Amino acid sequence: xxxxxxxxxxxxxxxxxxxxxxxxxxxxxxxxxxxxxxxxxxxxxxxxxxxxxxxxxxxxxxxxxxxxxxxxxxxxxxxxxxxxxxxxxxxxxxxxxxxxxxxxxxxxxxxxxxxxxxxxxxxxxxxxxxxxxxxxxxxxxxxxxxxxxxxxxxxxxxxxxxxxxxxxxxxxxxxxxxxxxxxxxxxxxxxxxxxxxxxxxxxxxxxxxxxxxxxxxxxxxxxxxxxxxxxxxxxxxxxxxxxxxxxxxxxxxxxxxxxxxxxxxxxxxxxxxxxxxxxxxxxxxxxxxxxxxxxxxxxxxxxxxxxxxxxxxxxxxxxxxxxxxxxxxxxxxxxxx
Numbered sequence: 001x002x003x004x005x006x007x008x009x010x011x012x013x014x015x016x017x018x019x020x021x022x023x024x025x026x027x028x029x030x031x032x033x034x035x036x037x038x039x040x041x042x043x044x045x046x047x048x049x050x051x052x053x054x055x056x057x058x059x060x061x062x063x064x065x066x067x068x069x070x071x072x073x074x075x076x077x078x079x080x081x082x083x084x085x086x087x088x089x090x091x092x093x094x095x096x097x098x099x100x101x102x103x104x105x106x107x108x109x110x111x112x113x114x115x116x117x118x119x120x121x122x123x124x125x126x127x128x129x130x131x132x133x134x135x136x137x138x139x140x141x142x143x144x145x146x147x148x149x150x151x152x153x154x155x156x157x158x159x160x161x162x163x164x165x166x167x168x169x170x171x172x173x174x175x176x177x178x179x180x181x182x183x184x185x186x187x188x189x190x191x192x193x194x195x196x197x198x199x200x201x202x203x204x205x206x207x208x209x210x211x212x213x214x215x216x217x218x219x220x221x222x223x224x225x226x227x228x229x230x231x232x233x234x235x236x237x238x239x240x241x242x243x244x245x246x247x248x249x250x251x252x253x254x255x256x257x258x259x260x261x262x263x264x265x266x267x268x269x270x271x272x273x274x275x276x277x278x279x280x281x282x283x284x285x286x287x288x289x290x291x292x293x294x295x296x297x298x299x300x301x302x303x304x305x306x307x308x309x310x311x312x313x314x315x316x317x318x319x320x321x322x323x324x325x326x327x328x329x330x331x332x333x334x335x336x337x
Contacts, residue, residue, distance in 0.1 A: 005035040009086040009107050011098050012042040012050075015190070016248065016267025019046045020274050021137040021294065022092060023158035026055035028144040031156070039084070041077070041101050048249035049271075052160040062101075071097070078104025090143045091122065111143055126150075136291055157294045158274040160252050167253035174245060176257075180215040180238055183335065184255055184272070186263040187231060188224040188243075192313025194285035195264050197323050202231045205262065205328040206239050212336060217242055217258065219251050219268065260335055269293055280331050284323040285310050299334045301326045 008029060013019055019042065029036055040050055041060045050059035062077065064070040078101040087109065089102030094115035102110045103121045111124040118125065126143075129150040133139045141153045171177070187202045189195035206216045215238040218228040222244030232239040246254065251271055255261060260278040263269040265286045272279055273295040281293050283302040287309035292300075302308075308322045315322075 004087075005037055006033050006088055007084060007086045008036060008038045009081065009084070009089040009102050009105055010038060010040045011089070011091045011093060011101060012040045012046065013092050014043055016046070016049075017270040017291065018092075018136065018140075019049060020158050020160070020267070020270040022140055023053050023055070023160075023274070024137050024155050024294065025090070025092075025140045025144055026053060027156040027158075028141050028153070030055045032144060039081075039086075045248060048247065049160070049252075052163075052249065052252055053158075054161065071100070074100040075104050077101055081105035091118075092140060092143075096121070113139070134289060137294060155294065157296075158270070159276065160271065160274040162256040162275065163253055166250065167256060170246065170250055170254060171257070174240075174242065176217070176240065178257060180213060182258040183209050183214050183216050184258040184261040184263075184277075185216055185218045185231065186220060186261065186266060186268040186272070187218065187227050188220040188268070189264040189266040191266075192285075194310070194312050194315050194320060194323075195266065195283075197264055197282040197284070197326065198320075199227055199230050201323075201326070201328055202262070203235075205331055206231055206235055208328060208332050209335070210235060210238055212332075214238075214259075216240070217254065219243065219246070219254060221248075262331060262335070265291055273298065280334055282323065282326055282331075284308075284320065285312050285315070301331060301334075 012022055026038055037057045039058050040056055041062050044061040047059040050056050082105055086107040089107035089110045091099045091112035094113055096116035096118055099118045099121035109124050110122045112122045113128045114125050126149055132150050132152055137155055142149045209216055218231055218241045220243040224243040228241035228243035232241045255272050255275045258277050261272045262280045264282050269281055273293040279293050279298040281298055281300055288300050303322050303325050305322050
């Protein structure tokens, strides 16, 4: 170990899945520099998730909304961090505003990809080779390397720590039990409907799973409550809608109770992968080539149609066949083996 450990200030991403994938970078930094100290500037909602990553010294809340500029607030935050004498900073978002914090914090080496005229704010500006670094997680992890940073790096899988005490509390307070094996369903996708397997498909799969002796927990935010209600309505006591009844970090602990999960390509998909349970992942407008689940324990359901992937929020052709053509029975077969 070096006499003076590297002190990293990392500006984290604003999406749930990206924040989980960023753990692959944190793991790599700790592998290369075991005594390094890693602080992460992140949205307040993500701090409990960062607490489940043992590589992180502390999370620092960035009290601005997604897409909000807040110039003075970012400058003040950076200046308040000067006392920590960061030797290195890594800026994962590619916006100009995201580079302000490390600059005003006085981090000596400030690394990030070229984007939005960040000259001066960053002094280690890298040109992204999208042909080599095809995946988001590869682009994150490449920042751990001082040279050869466009070579495809090894990707360690994220692994979030489970709080068993919190899990026991949730089971009690939510009136859950583990008498039947649990299949978790995450039917939401913040990006848009072109990434969401149809509600009726989730409902039909729930019916099939209940008939096979499983129970189904639908997990998501308050935004997905109506969707969860539609999936579970009239399905009996073993189909439970948990959307909006828990915090994001609670999903980590609840998912640890599940035998498997069925999920869209979403932030919760990455959370479930980092918990380590078996996944059945539904891909529509996106592709597993770009944002794969970071686990060896996943089944991919992807039709790879002529129009896929389009990466649109809403199907530009109006049919969303990339999702509609994925049959419930095909997913069921992969679940029951």
